[in-house]
Amino acid sequence: MTALADYNFAYLDEQTKRMIRRAILKAIAIPGYQVPFASREMPMPYGWGTGGVQVTASILGPHDVLKVIDQGADDTTNAVSIRAFFQKVANVAVTTKTSEATIIQTRHRIPEETLGVNQVLVYQVPIPEPLRFLEPRETETRQMHALEEYGLMHVKLYEDIARHGRIATTYAYPVKVAGRYVMDPSPTPKFDNPKMNQSAALQLFGAGREKRIYAVPPYTDVVSLDFEDHPFEVQTFEKPCALCGARHVYLDEVVLDDKGGRMFVCSDTDFCETRREEGHRGEMLGDIKEAAE
Amino acid sequence: MVATATLLPGFADPVFDAQAVFRAAMDALARPGTIQQIGCPLTPPKGLCAASAALMLTLCDYDTPVYLSAALAQGVVPGWLGFHAGAKITSDKSTCAFAFFEKGSTLPAFGHFSQGTQDYPDRSTTIILEVASLEGGARLSLSGPGINGATEIAPLGLPATFLDQWRVNRALFPRGIDLILTCSNRLIGLPRTVNIKALEG
Numbered sequence: 001m002t003a004l005a006d007y008n009f010a011y012l013d014e015q016t017k018r019m020i021r022r023a024i025l026k027a028i029a030i031p032g033y034q035v036p037f038a039s040r041e042m043p044m045p046y047g048w049g050t051g052g053v054q055v056t057a058s059i060l061g062p063h064d065v066l067k068v069i070d071q072g073a074d075d076t077t078n079a080v081s082i083r084a085f086f087q088k089v090a091n092v093a094v095t096t097k098t099s100e101a102t103i104i105q106t107r108h109r110i111p112e113e114t115l116g117v118n119q120v121l122v123y124q125v126p127i128p129e130p131l132r133f134l135e136p137r138e139t140e141t142r143q144m145h146a147l148e149e150y151g152l153m154h155v156k157l158y159e160d161i162a163r164h165g166r167i168a169t170t171y172a173y174p175v176k177v178a179g180r181y182v183m184d185p186s187p188t189p190k191f192d193n194p195k196m197n198q199s200a201a202l203q204l205f206g207a208g209r210e211k212r213i214y215a216v217p218p219y220t221d222v223v224s225l226d227f228e229d230h231p232f233e234v235q236t237f238e239k240p241c242a243l244c245g246a247r248h249v250y251l252d253e254v255v256l257d258d259k260g261g262r263m264f265v266c267s268d269t270d271f272c273e274t275r276r277e278e279g280h281r282g283e284m285l286g287d288i289k290e291a292a293e
Numbered sequence: 294m295v296a297t298a299t300l301l302p303g304f305a306d307p308v309f310d311a312q313a314v315f316r317a318a319m320d321a322l323a324r325p326g327t328i329q330q331i332g333c334p335l336t337p338p339k340g341l342c343a344a345s346a347a348l349m350l351t352l353c354d355y356d357t358p359v360y361l362s363a364a365l366a367q368g369v370v371p372g373w374l375g376f377h378a379g380a381k382i383t384s385d386k387s388t389c390a391f392a393f394f395e396k397g398s399t400l401p402a403f404g405h406f407s408q409g410t411q412d413y414p415d416r417s418t419t420i421i422l423e424v425a426s427l428e429g430g431a432r433l434s435l436s437g438p439g440i441n442g443a444t445e446i447a448p449l450g451l452p453a454t455f456l457d458q459w460r461v462n463r464a465l466f467p468r469g470i471d472l473i474l475t476c477s478n479r480l481i482g483l484p485r486t487v488n489i490k491a492l493e494g
Binding site: 009014017018019021023025026027028029030033035036058059060061062117143145146178200220221 | 307308309311312313315316318319320322323324351352353354356357390410411412413414415417419437438439440441442466467471484485486
């Protein structure tokens, strides 16, 4: 820690942490409501997860184990740099194993493994306002939330059906939290929406540029908006993961060559690696033993 | 001017103690009904229990007007809070961010405190109320966000009108006050979303 004399623990000063902590407590007390906060400039550009980083920095302690994922992967640029940031400014233990982490900061995915009561999931949110693309004025969207006037969102979903025959929204799919506030679950694929419902883990959302913090407490109803005749459905995949053979997980498409070759693999890298260690094998995973011989 | 003889120290380690206390408060509000513990040693000023004092140092500063009960306002707490947190004491219940009440003090009706507005329900008071005990009182059933089904608490020393007041507070949602019950170094969080019912026996 001696080398870190220049920075307070976890980079933020104590007054900033107090301000963010107060916002987090109010966010928990009003599930799905976006609490304005005085977002600081961080040593990374807006859009790189400054909201999530500020939330993580405010809750993080020396005994926490941090995991950072970007689109499900532990080894992508955003995840690697945020993990390195907290190793540097907080000297905190890090992991890629979902089950070992106490705080998981995520960009656009929820881990496949079910989260537990001792875990906090921190989302990086670009646009926290679910109504923003329907109504650009903050004064109006604020009033719509105050009056619980969400008809516009249903019109949007209806127009999807009128145009495409189905609800075409596949990510940032709007949800209603605890029967009151319509919330943007951040641009996670709608595949992850059911995992937010009645989750044992606390879920915190930080939007740095937009200066909003919101939360879903554990064991809270999170319902994806839909219609009786067009019920909410998650994406399905025709094939299992090409590496670990997992079904009913979210898959990424990986282009293999310029002749149309492609494979579908788990987006959650830790989940995929754990399954492979357990001996599960997908169709594109060569036989390791034979290859070694 | 605060007499130096009465000024007690704050956190031994302001950074990590505040973090640990915040996590206890966060877990308390995220999981209503669970009893959280303040781990760090802290000698509270006369009138406050350790948990209330720790929450004061963790959450209050020059951005948060603090309301103190009549007894607390006349004691050593304002000097202690002013020195360690720089928080402004206010006598206006309707604008305070935090309100502190010691054991056995008369709790004003929740309606006197800031309820937030329909546009900004977060601008409401958090009341920190010390009770005689967090256990051993009349059994209360809790349900709502943060609670897996239902849970029970049995704090001792709540005001007689508490359940009626809470029902009014709950009905105001998304507006309303949030409550933290403290005793010694332990606390229970009751965010405005919690439904509280009395249980027989």
